[in-house]
Amino acid sequence: MADSTATGDTTAQANIGVIGLAVMGSNLARNLASREGNTVAVYNRSAEKTHTLTSEHPEANFVASETIEDFAKSLQTPRTAIIMVKAGAGTDAVIDQLTKVFEPGDIIVDGGNALFTDTIRREKAVKETGIHFVGAGISGGEEGALKGPSIMPGGSAESYETLGPILSSIAAVAEGEPCVTHVGTDGAGHFVKMIHNGIEYADMQLIAEAYDLLRKVGGLEPAEIADVFTEWNQGELESYLIEITAEVLRQTDAKTGKPIVDIIVDEAGSKGTGVWTVQNALDLGVPVSGIAEAVFARSLSSHREQRDVSTNLPGPSNPWTVSEDDKKGFIEDVRLALYASKIVAYSQGFDAINAGAEKYDWNIDKGAISKIWRGGCIIRAQFLNRIADAYDEQPALEALLTAPYFTEALVRAQESWRRVVAGAAGAGIPAPAFSSSLSYYDGLRAERLPASLVQGQRDFFGAHTYKRVDTEGTFHTLWSGDRSEIEAVDTH
Numbered sequence: 001m002a003d004s005t006a007t008g009d010t011t012a013q014a015n016i017g018v019i020g021l022a023v024m025g026s027n028l029a030r031n032l033a034s035r036e037g038n039t040v041a042v043y044n045r046s047a048e049k050t051h052t053l054t055s056e057h058p059e060a061n062f063v064a065s066e067t068i069e070d071f072a073k074s075l076q077t078p079r080t081a082i083i084m085v086k087a088g089a090g091t092d093a094v095i096d097q098l099t100k101v102f103e104p105g106d107i108i109v110d111g112g113n114a115l116f117t118d119t120i121r122r123e124k125a126v127k128e129t130g131i132h133f134v135g136a137g138i139s140g141g142e143e144g145a146l147k148g149p150s151i152m153p154g155g156s157a158e159s160y161e162t163l164g165p166i167l168s169s170i171a172a173v174a175e176g177e178p179c180v181t182h183v184g185t186d187g188a189g190h191f192v193k194m195i196h197n198g199i200e201y202a203d204m205q206l207i208a209e210a211y212d213l214l215r216k217v218g219g220l221e222p223a224e225i226a227d228v229f230t231e232w233n234q235g236e237l238e239s240y241l242i243e244i245t246a247e248v249l250r251q252t253d254a255k256t257g258k259p260i261v262d263i264i265v266d267e268a269g270s271k272g273t274g275v276w277t278v279q280n281a282l283d284l285g286v287p288v289s290g291i292a293e294a295v296f297a298r299s300l301s302s303h304r305e306q307r308d309v310s311t312n313l314p315g316p317s318n319p320w321t322v323s324e325d326d327k328k329g330f331i332e333d334v335r336l337a338l339y340a341s342k343i344v345a346y347s348q349g350f351d352a353i354n355a356g357a358e359k360y361d362w363n364i365d366k367g368a369i370s371k372i373w374r375g376g377c378i379i380r381a382q383f384l385n386r387i388a389d390a391y392d393e394q395p396a397l398e399a400l401l402t403a404p405y406f407t408e409a410l411v412r413a414q415e416s417w418r419r420v421v422a423g424a425a426g427a428g429i430p431a432p433a434f435s436s437s438l439s440y441y442d443g444l445r446a447e448r449l450p451a452s453l454v455q456g457q458r459d460f461f462g463a464h465t466y467k468r469v470d471t472e473g474t475f476h477t478l479w480s481g482d483r484s485e486i487e488a489v490d491t492h
Contacts, residue, residue: 014041014063014074016166017081019094020112021049025084027146028111028138028170029053033060035169041081043071072101078162079106082136087112095122095133104130107159111138115276116187116194119154120360123186132159135186137193139377140172148172150377151180152196152369154189172376175385179372184362191280191356192369195349198277198291200241200378202345205294205433207245210338213420216429217320218330222259226250232335236409237342239381268298277352284355289440290345293432320427333416340413341437346387347400348440367391399444410441465491 015037018029021044033040041063044050054062065071072079079102083094091110098108108131110119119135126133134155138145151167153160160182171180183189214220214228226249233242251260274295281288300307322330350366357364370387374380390403397403401410421438424431443449458464460479465488467474476488 012074012076014039015076015080017041017043017071017075017079018084019043019071019081019098020084021053022084023142024111024138024145026053027142028082028084028149029062030057030060031146031148031170032166033057033062038166038169039063041065041071041074043068068097069101072098077103077106079103080109080162080166081107082109082111084111087114087118091118092122095126099126099129099131102129102131105132107132107134107155107163109134109136109153109155109163110190111136113137113193113197113271113273114190116189116191116280119187119190123155132156134159134163135188135190136167137183137189137196139193139196139373139379141378144172144376148179148376150196150372150375150380152183152189152192152372153180154183154186154191156185157182171372174371174375174380177371179375179377181365181368181372183369184357184364187360188357188362188364191360191362192353192364194273194276194280195352195356196373196377196379197273198281198288198352199345199349201274201277201294201298202290202348202433203239203241203342203379205297206290206338206341206345206437207241208297209424209431209434210334211245211249213334213424213429213431214331217423217427218322218327218334222249222261228331236383237335237339237381240378241381267302267304269302270295270298274298277349280356281348281352284352284359286348286352286355287440288348288352289436290341290348290433293436297430297432315428316426318427320423320429333420336413336416337420337434340410340417340441341434342383343401343406343409344437344440345433347406350387350400365391367395401441401444463488463491465489 016032018025018032018040021029021042029040029042032038040060042050042053043065047066050064050066054064063074065074075081081098083091085091085094091112091114095108102108108126110122114135116135123133123135132155134153136154137152138149140149144150148171151171153163153167164182167180168178171178173179183192211225214225220228226246229242229246229249233246249259249261253260253263256263274291278288278292278295353364353366353369356362367388370384370391374384386405387400390397390400390405394403400406417438421431421435424434455466459466459476463476465474465476474488474490475485477483477485
């Protein structure tokens, strides 16, 4: 099948199209073209990018167009096009173009990192034209887009009948199953992708804190820590992030001969999806403290001007060190603290999915979500199978960390976790994700929390009322009067 970039051939040949041919879009188009049964139409606002892709990959037999009209004509009906452009106004512009050249029954897929509320808005607007709109979270980065990502599509069940087989053909495969599932209606796919990215933030921060402790307290050099992470990757911590951490720590800078981790400026960037996770969790009333601390840690690292003027602030007088004889035990303590904190991060993430599903009326299968995260995506890890098992056994599980497998793991890890958090605090080594995860765990298991005092304070200054442990109803104390108690309307 000939490349039509130069000829402008608009015969309906392609069963799937891709708009936006930067690295992610190009790789996704190549992935699609490599799968049997797919013929891929491509279009980019800049014709130069289209020509570059088609000339560099003639084996893909792309059907290329220089106008959006010709792109639409090149697609078989029902037309299906995946938008891979930068989230925001650019996405809206492409959707507007497509709705003018597509027909009822056609499918527009946004494969970018869109905010799920934008996807809800877009789906509602596009639906009025009779065209289906699907927000699909795609995880795995550039390599995943090319070789097989984890895909989280939302949208209507009807659109998934056409789209599902196409996405299944390009998704990563884990234990014989494609890493794609119909997540739910309208913005459900992008919501779940957002939570995935939030968990990713927490996972990365926890690993970074483990590295910091192994280096500052254990006295290990980066190459030695790489060996530790490689060993950890053979057990219950097995994951993509643990694997690549060892690779990063083993890398030597060609220019200086030093470990690359010592050459990279210690300021972590962010694309914003972790921030969205925390913001929306706050709106939903769901504590995602491990994810939040990971976001805040990146923010703190980037405030160089504040860090530069704060280096002389007083710290503890006694450093935390371990002897050679105790080093093996210390490394195991850090491993267990990392595992326990990781369990908390995932549990909090699934709490947010639960709350989002309830608010937006999505029927999300949490076991299916954990399975499609086993391959292709950044947080792919061995223990996602255990999460799937937990939800298979108890679909209405209130808190993931109360599932027997994870409870047993937390029993094993608890003392190590506490030693690591206490030791880090005593030595002045920041471990915000470790410590906040432990505090969350202790808060969950506490029989009674000091929230009773907070509610008393709120009632004192704002008449916000309270409930009693011994009587049904809502009450208020007349703090500025005779301090008698009266029944009141709940103003929580």
